[in-house]
Amino acid sequence: MATEVVEKPGEEAPPTGKVGTRFDLEKETELRFEVEAGEAAEQVELELISGMAEVFGSELNRNKKYTFGPGSKIAVFTWQGCSVNLFGKPEVAYVSKDTPMLLYLNTHAALEQMRKQAERENERGPRVMVVGPTDVGKSTVCRVLLNYAVRVGRRPTLVELDVGQNGVSVPGTLSALCIERPADVEEGFSVQAPLVYHFGSTTPGTNIKLYNKLTSCLAEVFSRRCEVNRKASVGGCIINTCGWVKGSGYQALVHCASTFQVDVVLVLDQERLYNELKRDLPHFVRVVLLPKSGGVAERSKKCRRDAREEKIREYFYGFRGLSFYPFSFEVRFSDIRIYKIGAPSIPDSCLPLGMSQDDTQLKLVPVTPGRDLTYHVLSVSSIEDGEEGARKGIVEAPVCGFIVVTFVDTQTQMMKVLSPAPRPLPRHTLLIMDIRFMDMK
Amino acid sequence: MADQNKPNVDEEFYNEVLSPTQLFAARSRTHKIPVRGQKDFVPDESEDQQQRLEQSLREHWSLLSEERVERTGNLVKALWIPEDHVVELQSPAGKFWQTMGFSSEGRQFLHPEEALYLMECGNVQVFYQDLPFSIQDGYEHFLSSSSVSLQQYQVFGHLKRLGYVVLRFDSSSETTSYVRRLNLPSARERAAKQLKRKRSPSPEEASTSQTCSHVKSHTEESGKDGNLPDVPLREISEDQTTSMSPAEEGRVRSWWTPHPPMDSDHGRPYSSSSRWDFSSIWFPDVGSGGAQQEAPDPSLLPGSVSVGYCDTAPWSQRVNLRAVKMSPKEQRTEPKDVNEDMEVRRCRNWSEYEALRSRRASEREQQAADHLWSGEVTPLHDPHQPISTVELLEKISIIRSTDLLQDTSSLQPWPPWTITFNVYQPDTVCDFKKSRPGKPHCRMCVCSFDDPVPDLRALKVLSRQSGEDVPVVVAVVDYGDISFYTFKDFHLPRDVFS
Numbered sequence A: 001m002a003t004e005v006v007e008k009p010g011e012e013a014p015p016t017g018k019v020g021t022r023f024d025l026e027k028e029t030e031l032r033f034e035v036e037a038g039e040a041a042e043q044v045e046l047e048l049i050s051g052m053a054e055v056f057g058s059e060l061n062r063n064k065k066y067t068f069g070p071g072s073k074i075a076v077f078t079w080q081g082c083s084v085n086l087f088g089k090p091e092v093a094y095v096s097k098d099t100p101m102l103l104y105l106n107t108h109a110a111l112e113q114m115r116k117q118a119e120r121e122n123e124r125g126p127r128v129m130v131v132g133p134t135d136v137g138k139s140t141v142c143r144v145l146l147n148y149a150v151r152v153g154r155r156p157t158l159v160e161l162d163v164g165q166n167g168v169s170v171p172g173t174l175s176a177l178c179i180e181r182p183a184d185v186e187e188g189f190s191v192q193a194p195l196v197y198h199f200g201s202t203t204p205g206t207n208i209k210l211y212n213k214l215t216s217c218l219a220e221v222f223s224r225r226c227e228v229n230r231k232a233s234v235g236g237c238i239i240n241t242c243g244w245v246k247g248s249g250y251q252a253l254v255h256c257a258s259t260f261q262v263d264v265v266l267v268l269d270q271e272r273l274y275n276e277l278k279r280d281l282p283h284f285v286r287v288v289l290l291p292k293s294g295g296v297a298e299r300s301k302k303c304r305r306d307a308r309e310e311k312i313r314e315y316f317y318g319f320r321g322l323s324f325y326p327f328s329f330e331v332r333f334s335d336i337r338i339y340k341i342g343a344p345s346i347p348d349s350c351l352p353l354g355m356s357q358d359d360t361q362l363k364l365v366p367v368t369p370g371r372d373l374t375y376h377v378l379s380v381s382s383i384e385d386g387e388e389g390a391r392k393g394i395v396e397a398p399v400c401g402f403i404v405v406t407f408v409d410t411q412t413q414m415m416k417v418l419s420p421a422p423r424p425l426p427r428h429t430l431l432i433m434d435i436r437f438m439d440m441k
Numbered sequence B: 001m002a003d004q005n006k007p008n009v010d011e012e013f014y015n016e017v018l019s020p021t022q023l024f025a026a027r028s029r030t031h032k033i034p035v036r037g038q039k040d041f042v043p044d045e046s047e048d049q050q051q052r053l054e055q056s057l058r059e060h061w062s063l064l065s066e067e068r069v070e071r072t073g074n075l076v077k078a079l080w081i082p083e084d085h086v087v088e089l090q091s092p093a094g095k096f097w098q099t100m101g102f103s104s105e106g107r108q109f110l111h112p113e114e115a116l117y118l119m120e121c122g123n124v125q126v127f128y129q130d131l132p133f134s135i136q137d138g139y140e141h142f143l144s145s146s147s148v149s150l151q152q153y154q155v156f157g158h159l160k161r162l163g164y165v166v167l168r169f170d171s172s173s174e175t176t177s178y179v180r181r182l183n184l185p186s187a188r189e190r191a192a193k194q195l196k197r198k199r200s201p202s203p204e205e206a207s208t209s210q211t212c213s214h215v216k217s218h219t220e221e222s223g224k225d226g227n228l229p230d231v232p233l234r235e236i237s238e239d240q241t242t243s244m245s246p247a248e249e250g251r252v253r254s255w256w257t258p259h260p261p262m263d264s265d266h267g268r269p270y271s272s273s274s275r276w277d278f279s280s281i282w283f284p285d286v287g288s289g290g291a292q293q294e295a296p297d298p299s300l301l302p303g304s305v306s307v308g309y310c311d312t313a314p315w316s317q318r319v320n321l322r323a324v325k326m327s328p329k330e331q332r333t334e335p336k337d338v339n340e341d342m343e344v345r346r347c348r349n350w351s352e353y354e355a356l357r358s359r360r361a362s363e364r365e366q367q368a369a370d371h372l373w374s375g376e377v378t379p380l381h382d383p384h385q386p387i388s389t390v391e392l393l394e395k396i397s398i399i400r401s402t403d404l405l406q407d408t409s410s411l412q413p414w415p416p417w418t419i420t421f422n423v424y425q426p427d428t429v430c431d432f433k434k435s436r437p438g439k440p441h442c443r444m445c446v447c448s449f450d451d452p453v454p455d456l457r458a459l460k461v462l463s464r465q466s467g468e469d470v471p472v473v474v475a476v477v478d479y480g481d482i483s484f485y486t487f488k489d490f491h492l493p494r495d496v497f498s
Helices: A101-121 A138-151 A204-228 A230-235 A247-260 A271-280 A301-317 A357-361 A390-395 B020-027 B047-065 B112-121 B135-142 B150-161 B173-183 B187-193 B203-207 B233-251 B261-266 B342-346 B350-367 B370-374 B389-396 B426-431 B456-466
Strands: A004-007 A020-025 A029-034 A044-051 A065-068 A073-078 A082-087 A092-096 A127-131 A157-160 A173-178 A195-198 A237-240 A264-268 A286-290 A327-332 A337-341 A364-367 A376-381 A399-409 A414-419 A429-436 B076-081 B086-089 B102-104 B107-110 B124-128 B165-168 B421-424 B442-448 B472-478 B481-486
Touching (some): A020 A029, A020 A044, A044 A073, A127 A247, A138 A237, A138 A264, A173 A204, A195 A399, A204 A230, A204 A247, A204 A357, A237 A247, A247 A271, A247 B350, A271 A286, A301 A399, B076 B112, B086 B112, B107 B112, B112 B124, B112 B135, B112 B150, B150 B165, B150 B472, B150 B481, B165 B426, B342 B350, B442 B456
Parallel strands (some): A127 A264, A264 A286, A337 A429, B076 B124, B442 B472
Antiparallel strands (some): A004 A020, A020 A082, A029 A073, A029 A092, A044 A065, A157 A173, A327 A414, A337 A364, A376 A399, A399 A414, B076 B086, B086 B107, B102 B107, B165 B421, B472 B481
16 A cells, blocks of 8 residues: 555635645555544535545546535545645545445456447447445446446446436436436536436335336436437436346346346446356346455445435535525415325236236325324335326326425325425425435434 | 826727726815925935835825726717817806817817827826727827927926916918917907807817917016127227327327427428527526536627626525425335437427337336237237226127117028917916907916027027017926026116216
8 A cells, every 4th residue: 555644734724714634646546535424523525636536537637626425435546646735624534445446447448348338339329337235336336337437428327226226306306317427526416407216215125016117218218218319329328326236126127127128237345246147148238247345335224324314405405505505384285286106016816807906006095194104205206106007107208306295284185295495396296205304303 | 108098989998988986986085185295316226216216216206106086977078189289068067168279160179189188187088999098108199299299298287287277379371470460559448348159160269279278377587687788809909009098198288299380381390399498598507517608699688788607506506405294105126317319309399208218117117917818819908008998898798789680680580499379378367368369468388397598589589489578497407306597688787877
């Protein structure tokens, strides 16, 4: 480890007055640092002084301070060598030479070759599925690959199938986002006009049929987009998946591979999964095993929950709770219809002849508003349930936004909601999530 | 058969007058009909059975041989006119005239079955060539296959005794208007207003020989399904086969099948080759053992990144190689490599692979019952094709419902199956008008127990003769026993999905 730490007495005097630590990185090494989690934790600032560096594929600007909030786990990588300053007290900060970035870059190079071929032959570009168990850096690999792709002028699509830790929208959703510029170092990809589907829970296991159905919906929409948008077609997509790789979760991966007709599957850090996919996917699908980065930290349950909550907060209040100002208003029960997707399962012997359990898992069940609705996140469906025929469409329709119930008054038949837009609600069909959000900050 | 004869013209023999003692004896005679008891189906050669049969036979003979005693004044005199097959009344008619007989040119007539019935009841005495008829004579002369058969008379008599009004049914074409008039709902009301009994000769009525009678009876109606049109099976199976292929296609992702337009512009089919040549596109695959690769073409890399060669070997031991413990549920049952299959190896892209898989799936599903699909006649529905209950019911309803009156216009009357009588309910007797009998309660078709069960065509012919909403009852005569059957339209329950 060629780490050279030079204590700077803070002569550059950052406005916060924090102590700066200077790191000089050799080429192809990375600085990893973690910011302490928790309310009271101090933010850490990063500044590139010389050379070139990138954070998960996004280049850093020289002499610009990047702020990282509590709980951040950042890796600053350099291909050429650089010097950076860290201000504040990171929980841990070290330089590592041991990084699989070169493999990721070569993966990108291979994908770029495919895009070039697609462009030449007027075909569709590579569709890549990133799979692996939890905490191996799937989202990060996606981010790196997307950033590289967009930096060479591609317009790839991020398909986010991780309902637990959704990088695009709130948890409990499946989404797709067209990437047009590299991710912001602090905020991540700018979320503009994402395609979001309501799933309602943080694990696909609660309704695997619905999960697969929505995966198919996303695949269909993406394919249609590819037909009309040449750039999106050549750019291909990068699919981020859940960390559930056993049983039904594994089946969901195979299903996803076939509906999206993926060309490349990147397996992160699990040989078993790699071998299984090689066995179960046809030969024309390239299955690639990649190592995980040594910097990937295991996240605790609480950590995941906090990340989810932060994501919802970000939806309403903007990044770091600064940029957006949500509205709070009252909604009459009579003006809305709340549904839950998936009826409780009943034994097959009790089902009508010719009906299978699949039907109940995709069924819309009306929910009577009550006090237990409080703090639940509700998706606002883009389809109204006017006639009976539209019912089925609601399950497969994207959502146009989310609201949170903050208070329910059963006496007056009203509920108070937190909404990103002023009243009235654009649609009156709401889908309830298992996920709750308490607006405590 | 003993008749009570009345002195009429010359013959003293028939002019028998009973002495008071004889009259008393006649009055005190028991009128009970002997009980027949249980039926013996097979002669068992036993003494006991023999005796019982003889006893029963004796009782019947004695019943038949009994002399009827009637008052001379009560008997209406009538004359048998064999040429016209009618009986003309010679003296004023009794109460029976309300429901029986007809007038023509100022004369009153009875149909032979009416005359026979009234003779049996002891209301009429019929003369022929100045000699009174015995009841046996009546049976011999009045009943013939050209007018009223014995079976028809049995039904007539049975219904009359039960209180019903029984009129002859006439289906001849010149009376269709008349029949239609019968069915007019207002016919009876108008008839009720017509207080005076119509006696004037009406040529139309004369030609439409109608039978009036008044009977009390109970019809045993056993409903049967009469809807059995034969829809050709072939047609259905063709529907089946044509509908199968799009459903199979539907299983493949349909949004992939239409190729983007640029493919055709380029003049090469979408699935011409395996698109990616992964031997020239190098992925840093740790799983495939150590490999070194020269630095990628800088044009592929973002920004000013330039790197050296890439070696995967050091990483190969650093990935997670642990075997993952799986619960039995998570254990996959089929640990076979899909790519061992040569057909899978031949697939060059997902579309072909999916097509192969769905083909395989349908083959596998059908294997068990393949023979069912091999013949000319195939099952109506492949159980593996998802279909809603509504569609399924539509599909399997090869036996379509039909109304008995549907498509009958082309059917010609069919001789054995004809309607003989119109039957009116006993409770209508008090305002019954022969001239305007109104809508009958039912129409009676008489057949023998030996006749075959009427088929759908016969039923349709009968329904057509009867017209709307008058049911046709088939009276089946089994020697002395008469049973009544009717065929009713009904609809199979179809509200399963509504």
